[in-house]
Structures are given as C-alpha cells and as structure tokens.
Amino acid sequence: MAPMNEGTRNALDIPSDILAIDPETMRRLGYWIVDRVIDHTVSIGDERAITETDPASLFALLGGSTPIAPSALDDDLELLAEVALKNQQHGDHPRYFARVPGPSSYPAVLGEWLATGMQSVASSWGGGSGPTAVEIIACEWLRDAIGLAPSCEGVLLSGGSMANITGALTARHLRGEGVIYLTDQTHASIKRGLLAMGQPAVAIRVLESDARFRLCPEALQASITADLTRGLRPLMVVATVGTTNTGAVDDLPAIADICTEHGIWLHVDGAYGGPAALCDRGRAVMPGLDRADSFVVDPHKWLFQPYDIACLFVREPGALEQTFAMYPEYLADVTGSAVDMHNRSLELTRRGRGIKLWLTLRAYGLQTLGRAIDRGIGLAEYAQQVIEVDHRLQIVTPAQLGIITFASPSASDAEHARAAARLTADGFAAVTSTVLSGRTVLRLCIINPRTTTTDIDGTIERLAGYLG
Ligand SMILES: Cc1ncc(COP(=O)(O)O)c(C=O)c1O
Numbered sequence: 001m002a003p004m005n006e007g008t009r010n011a012l013d014i015p016s017d018i019l020a021i022d023p024e025t026m027r028r029l030g031y032w033i034v035d036r037v038i039d040h041t042v043s044i045g046d047e048r049a050i051t052e053t054d055p056a057s058l059f060a061l062l063g064g065s066t067p068i069a070p071s072a073l074d075d076d077l078e079l080l081a082e083v084a085l086k087n088q089q090h091g092d093h094p095r096y097f098a099r100v101p102g103p104s105s106y107p108a109v110l111g112e113w114l115a116t117g118m119q120s121v122a123s124s125w126g127g128g129s130g131p132t133a134v135e136i137i138a139c140e141w142l143r144d145a146i147g148l149a150p151s152c153e154g155v156l157l158s159g160g161s162m163a164n165i166t167g168a169l170t171a172r173h174l175r176g177e178g179v180i181y182l183t184d185q186t187h188a189s190i191k192r193g194l195l196a197m198g199q200p201a202v203a204i205r206v207l208e209s210d211a212r213f214r215l216c217p218e219a220l221q222a223s224i225t226a227d228l229t230r231g232l233r234p235l236m237v238v239a240t241v242g243t244t245n246t247g248a249v250d251d252l253p254a255i256a257d258i259c260t261e262h263g264i265w266l267h268v269d270g271a272y273g274g275p276a277a278l279c280d281r282g283r284a285v286m287p288g289l290d291r292a293d294s295f296v297v298d299p300h301k302w303l304f305q306p307y308d309i310a311c312l313f314v315r316e317p318g319a320l321e322q323t324f325a326m327y328p329e330y331l332a333d334v335t336g337s338a339v340d341m342h343n344r345s346l347e348l349t350r351r352g353r354g355i356k357l358w359l360t361l362r363a364y365g366l367q368t369l370g371r372a373i374d375r376g377i378g379l380a381e382y383a384q385q386v387i388e389v390d391h392r393l394q395i396v397t398p399a400q401l402g403i404i405t406f407a408s409p410s411a412s413d414a415e416h417a418r419a420a421a422r423l424t425a426d427g428f429a430a431v432t433s434t435v436l437s438g439r440t441v442l443r444l445c446i447i448n449p450r451t452t453t454t455d456i457d458g459t460i461e462r463l464a465g466y467l468g
Pocket of ligand 1: 100160161164187242243244269271272273298
C-alpha cells in the first residue's frame with residue numbers, strides 16, 4: 001500500500017458504505033411509498049383539490065436548524081407525505097379546474113420512478129445512449145401523432161416556458177435579430193423569456209387579439225408591413241393552439257401564409273392544446289400544425305405525465321445543434337458519435353425525461369390516449385350545456401379544447417374573483433378567475449378524464465350560488 005498522510009488515512013477510514021441503507025429497509029420504505037401513492041391515486045376525489053397553509057406554520061413543521069445528526073427516515077417520509085405534499089394544488093384531482101391541471105397517469109409515474117432510481121441520463125450518446133434513444137423515439141412518436149412536419153427534431157425540457165424560449169433562441173440564432181410578434185393572449189412566460197434572452201422590448205409587438213381572442217391575420221399583416229416600411233426586419237411570429245385563457249386556436253394556415261410570404265419563422269405554442277391533435281375532434285380545429293418552424297407541447301399538461309416535461313420540435317434538421325452545440329475537452333470521449341441531447345438546448349446534465357413519456361405512449365397506445373383527451377373536450381362542452389340552462393350564468397367564451405369561461409350578468413369583477421377563491425378555499429374544487437376584455441370571469445379547464453358530470457354539476461352549482 002502506498003504511504004499516506006494522516007488526513008488521507010483518516011478520510012479512508014470512513015466506511016465505504018457510509019451512505020448505504022440496508023436492502024430490507026430500502027424495500028420496506030420503497031413499498032411504503034408505492035402504497036402511499038396508490039392510496040393517493042385511488043382516494044384523491046375524496047380529498048381537497050388544493051390546500052395552502054400559512055408560511056409560519058409550514059416552516060415550523062418542516063424546518064428547524066440544519067440537521068447535523070440523522071433522523072428516522074420513516075418519520076421524515078411521513079412528514080413529507082402528510083405536510084409538504086398535502087399542502088399544494090393537486091393537479092391530478094378530478095375537480096382541479098384551475099390554471100392548467102396535470103392529470104398524471106400511473107405508467108408515467110412508474111417510468112419516472114424507474115428512471116430516477118437508475119439515475120437515468122440523456123446528455124450525450126456516449127454517456128446515455130439508452131435514455132437518449134428513448135427520448136428521440138418518444139419525440140418522434142409524439143411528432144407524428146400530432147401531425148408536425150416529419151423533419152422535426154425534438155428535445156425534452158422542463159416546461160413550456162423553457163421550451164418556447166429555446167425555440168425562440170433557435171430562431172434568432174438561425175435567422176438573426178428581428179421583430180417578434182405576439183398577441184395579448186400569448187402566454188406571459190414567452191414575453192418574459194424573450195426579454196430575458198435580450199430581445200429588445202421595442203422589437204416585440206403585442207397585437208390585440210380578435211373578438212374570439214385569436215391572433216388576427218390582418219392585424220399581423222398590417223404590423224409586419226409597418227415594420228418593413230420602417231426598415232425593420234420581422235423575425236418570428238408566435239401563434240398559439242389552445243390559449244391558456246380560453247383555449248382559442250389561432251388560424252395557422254392564414255398565419256403560415258403570411259410567414260412564408262415574408263420569410264418569417266413561425267413558432268407555435270401548443271404547450272396546452274397540442275395534445276388535442278391526438279383525437280379527431282381536436283385535430284379538426286387545429287389545421288396547419290405541419291407548417292410550424294418550431295412547436296412546443298407540454299406532456300405534463302394534457303398528456304398525463306408527472307411534472308416536469310415539455311417538448312420542443314424544430315423543423316429544420318440540425319437547427320438545435322447549430323444553436324446549442326458545445327464541445328468542451330472533457331466531454332470529447334462521450335460527444336460527437338451520434339445525437340448528444342446536451343447539444344439541443346442549454347441543459348447539460350439532464351435526466352431521461354423521455355422514459356415516462358415512452359412508457360405512457362406504449363402502455364396506452366395513441367387510440368386510448370386520444371379518447372382520454374376527447375373526454376376532456378367533451379366535459380367542457382358538457383359544462384357549457386349546464387351553464388347555458390342556468391339563468392344565473394352566461395357563457396363568455398364557449399368550450400374550446402377543454403376550457404370554458406363564464407360569468408354572472410349581475411355580479412361585479414370582485415364578486416367573481418371572490419366566488420372562485422371561496423370554492424377553492426372550501427376545498428371542493430380548485431377554480432380560477434381570469435380577465436377577458438377587461439372583465440373578470442370564471443374559467444374551468446377540464447382535462448382530467450376522471451372528472452365526472454357530477455363533479456361539474458357540483459362545481460357550477462356552488463359557483464352560481466356564491467354569485468347569488
Ligand atoms: C399555452 C401555454 N404556453 C406556455 C405555458 C408555460 O408552461 P410551463 O408552465 O410548463 O412553463 C403555459 C402554462 O400554462 C401555457 O398554457
């Protein structure tokens with residue numbers, strides 16, 4: 001044995017199994033988690049849709065001084081399950097209608113667990129060929145299922161915010177600086193991301209949407225013409241299929257024609273609505289998806305995945321690598337042989353996000369997934385029919401891709417906001433208000449296939465009652 005100094009000797013006296021947990025305990029705790037998750041899944045409808053506790057109580061329950069000595073894993077898991085994980089919105093609850101639900105499915109959870117337990121990595125082909133292959137295959141299946149251009153290449157990211165901005169960075173890298181066109185219904189994260197990537201505020205146009213809250217092709221054409229007249233260069237149009245507020249779908253064929261005429265990059269945000277293309281009725285209202293230069297879809301919204309997973313597709317092969325590739329010396333032996341996913345975005349170390357998606361697509365098949373999505377579209381249509389016959393309420397925007405907005409003709413903005421907050425605080429359902437054309441309205445996003453008509457009846461009845 002080589003001579004060692006004292007510091008080295010002391011360090012090597014530390015047992016190699018210092019972090020090990022004995023296999024029996026690992027199994028017992030692992031099975032405990034499985035039981036907890038399945039209990040949650042089975043009985044979630046009897047629980048509150050959302051729970052919030054004041055910061056002082058939560059910090060007291062979960063905090064304390066930084067742990068120095070070990071504490072009991074059993075107790076801490078219980079604390080996490082009972083306190084940390086109870087105090088949140090349950091996007092998988094059948095009466096969670098706020099913002100965008102996240103009706104996760106068990107095959108996806110299994111895929112996530114397996115990938116995490118095996119420290120999956122999809123950074124380079126050399127360091128993670130299996131998870132990389134799974135990610136590429138899952139992206140290709142999704143691309144074809146949605147009906148994007150066959151040349152599209154994909155990369156999985158943490159969410160729509162990151163995926164949209166990765167698309168914008170790609171457009172700007174390939175085409176250079178220029179003006180970017182949004183609408184007042186474009187998701188707020190996109191403008192935030194554009195500003196963060198250094199897009200000057202003066203080169204962002206926020207166009208007023210039309211009466212149905214869609215991008216107006218005539219207004220777009222006029223804005224582009226005005227910019228060209230001023231000597232400015234249009235770079236990118238952001239269209240949305242399934243806006244967050246109302247589920248509105250922009251007229252992609254008309255917008256794509258304008259983009260083609262002027263050589264403008266067409267980015268389509270399908271973070272919310274993209275999965276609707278998996279069913280006939282959704283696909284029918286979203287023609288022109290194949291014309292997108294880049295497209296975003298969030299499987300953690302309407303494709304039954306646990307957080308987090310979004311997919312960016314870019315039509316031009318190699319465009320992502322042209323934008324993001326780097327070749328540091330220390331990665332030379334794992335980089336460059338095939339596809340290196342770390343060269344498709346700003347993420348270097350990245351887990352195998354594709355594993356849960358791959359497993360879900362295989363476990364259910366597109367037909368079942370499409371039917372589960374179609375049920376969401378139908379549930380919102382059912383909500384519309386309930387509201388239409390309730391004299392206390394009126395429709396503001398009809399059911400579109402699982403989203404409906406409505407209001408009381410006699411209640412104030414504040415009363416609408418209060419009604420949503422009251423139902424949410426009550427725990428029966430989680431509902432949010434939104435603002436459309438300056439008016440506060442109620443909004444239901446109904447994409448969980450486990451939601452029943454009774455859930456919808458009960459929610460609308462309570463809201464109408466609160467509004468008086
Ligand atoms: C249409 C749309 N785009 C982008 C986003 C942002 O996605 P994420 O929250 O996953 O970052 C959302 C979120 O609701 C959305 O609805």
